[in-house]
Amino acid sequence: MEDTSQVDRSSSLDLFNSLQTRADVLVQEVRSYQAHINQQKREYEVGSRTFVRDTEAEVSSLKKLNPSTTPSDVAAPQNVDRNVEEEEGPRLTTLRSSNLPFFFLVRGVAKKCRRVTAIRVKIGWKEPKNTIGQNAHHQMSMTQENEPASLQKRSVFVDVVAEGGLEWIKVSTLNEKRLLFEMAKEGWEKYSGSDDGTATDSEDDDLQERDPGAGKLELVRLAENLARAAKATRVRFRHPHIKFVLPNIREGVLKDIDSFIAEIRSTGAVVVCGKDVDQFLADGRLDLDRMMPVTADASLTSTINVDETILLALISDICHLSPQQLCSIPTRGPRGAPKTHYKSIANQIAEEQEAPMLRDELYPLLTGRDLDCTAIAAQRFRKIVEKMATSSEQKRAAILLGEGQYKDQPLSVLREAFGEGSLHCVPDSIHFPVRIIQVDIEELLAAGGDPAATNALVCKGFPTSIAARTKDTIRHSTILSSAFLYGWARQVTTLTSNRRMANGLIKDINNVLDTEERQGRGYNADFVGPIIHKCKGARSLIGQDKNNEA
Known part of the structure; x- marks a missing residue:
């Protein structure tokens, strides 16, 4: 400024x-x-x-x-x-x-951050009605005990969301002269009292209502609202942490200003002010790659656990053949009938022309990594292949799992066979076949923290209690949940195209964690959650069309 x-x-x-x-x-x-x-x-x-x-x-x-x-x-x-x-x-x-100095500051802060997911975004949360002025922690602990109709929506602006969503940054160009004026206007005794007002910073119009008994400064009220919003939010199973950047406020000069800074910090926020901001903003080069959200590679482990949706995509003719070749695939439908596909298949074919899934997504993710699959998911995959796959898809399935004539074949032979007739070259460092893991989910969850109980499949810190309670809430098939629970227990990335299942699992885990937190058993930075990478698209087998109903 x-x-x-x-x-x-x-x-x-x-x-x-x-x-x-x-x-x-x-x-x-x-x-x-x-x-x-x-x-x-x-x-x-x-x-x-x-x-x-x-x-x-x-x-x-x-x-x-x-x-x-x-x-x-x-x-x-x-x-x-x-x-x-x-x-x-x-x-x-x-x-x-x-307001340009404010925008300059926001931009300067964003340039110094990693994995920025938003700049100037409204964060919403829900809390019980008629609780303005209550203690934030008590208020949030009551949320789940109220009926949905008793909740009200609240919102607050965050200037920079960084670290993939785990860091919320609020900046302000407020200077000391203006701050002291606001302190005098509010009345320092009233401000420094125990009143827990909840109205937000009017400069940002974060909330429509004002706390009628508010006696705290705008930034302090904003800090309290941010703390409540963060407590109601989970990103990768953790609550975001909050940072305030105040370049025109100095610490250690005036007692009243130090009290103001301490008040913000009492909400759990980190405060960077004065010369520390100058150091923070130094060397403000624009590093666009650093600012981008987390890349796929950052969430991948050396071993990838693939579920049946990925196995199907890897062998699908949609990924390997041109549209013209797909139309020429023989069908068992009525003789002379035109080749037609379900709308979902037709959409996948169109998507494939825009962004080939093997070339742009799957091969880059899998290259150089060991591939695992649970026996339950592999068995389901085999059944789908047997019922629906074309001859070329059946061949790729055998190669992928190293079965039939491809059992015990060297990697070079498997790669060459997998790439025959495909539009895309198979990377030299792809690891075929997929290793099939025999795992009993109930035994896995009962293992506690003893790796020896499950042949070292359970990683250190795996929260068996949380996982077991989450499993009980999963309303999906055992086949699908087995893949995610195995990857979670072993702490390897689970790769899936089943976004609905993945999102449902994450939501269920968060709900269990919220319950634990309300009961005084909080998990945050030390919680070991599943590592899930959700592919942008999905591919089905092409074998069954509208002229070939099962």
Whole structure:
């Protein structure tokens, strides 16, 4: 933010030029960021539209304040005898109140973060009605005990969401002079009391309602709301942590300001202020790759546990053949009937032409890694192949599992056979066949923490109690759940195209964790959850079409 004393001595032209120069850099960086997101096809993983829209609007407003012009919305001087300062007064006041320094700061903070998933985003949560002013921890502990109708939706703005969602950052350009003024306005005794007001920062319009008894400063109330929102949110089974960045507030200079900082920290937030912000923002180079959300490779282990959806995609003719070849596949339907597919299959064929799943997703994920599959999932896979697969899909299935004529064949033979007739080359470092793991889920969950009980399939720290309770809530087939529970117990990445099952499992685990937390048995950073990578698409077997009903 511009130094106040310098701004006071600057003419409107000086201030405008300073803002315009920085705005040009801001716009250029925002456009580069958006272009990189689009190039990486991460549009749906990064929420930055609000920031881009607000930035463009603010820059557009700045252009209207160019002292070289006389825009209609800026009062022109009526008295030529006024001194220069009076003539520039309205324009200078508007320039000084520009929100651009705030956007500069948000952008500077975002550039220093890793795995940014959102810039300027509204976070929502639910809490019981008529509890404004209650202790945040008590309030959230009551949430699950209320009927849905008794919950109210609340929301708060977060300026930067980083670390894949686990870090929420709030920035403010509030300076010490303004802070002391607000302290005096609120009344320090009232502010420093025990009243737990819950209204949010009015500058951000985070909540529509205000706490009628609020006696705390806006940023303190915002910190409390962020803490409550984080407590109601789980990202990879953990609650996000909160950071405040306050470049114009110094610590260790004024006692009252130190008390204000301590009040924010009492909510559990980290506060970075004064010179520490300068150090934090130093070397503000734009590293677009660092800012991107976590890549697929970051969540992969040296061994990949594949479920039946991945096995099916690996052998599907949709992934290996051209549309013309697919149309020529023999069918057992009525003689002379046109080759037709279900709409879902037709959609997959169209998707494959846009983004080949083997080339763009599966092969890069699997290359150089050992491949596991539970015996239950493999058996289900075999049944589907037997019923629906074409001859080429059946051949690939045998290669993939190392069965039939491909049993005990060397890796080079399996790779060559798998790639025969395929549009895509099989990577040299792909590890065939898939290793089939015999595992008893009940025995796995009963193992406690003793790896020897299950042939060392259970990793250290595997929460058997949480896993068992989660399994009891899973409303899906044992076949599907076995793959996820095995991967969880062994702490290897489970690769799946079954997003519904994966999301349901994650939701069930979070619900169990919330129950544990309400009962005083909290898990957070030390919790060992499943490592799941959800593929963007799915591929079915092509063998059964509308002219070939089972």
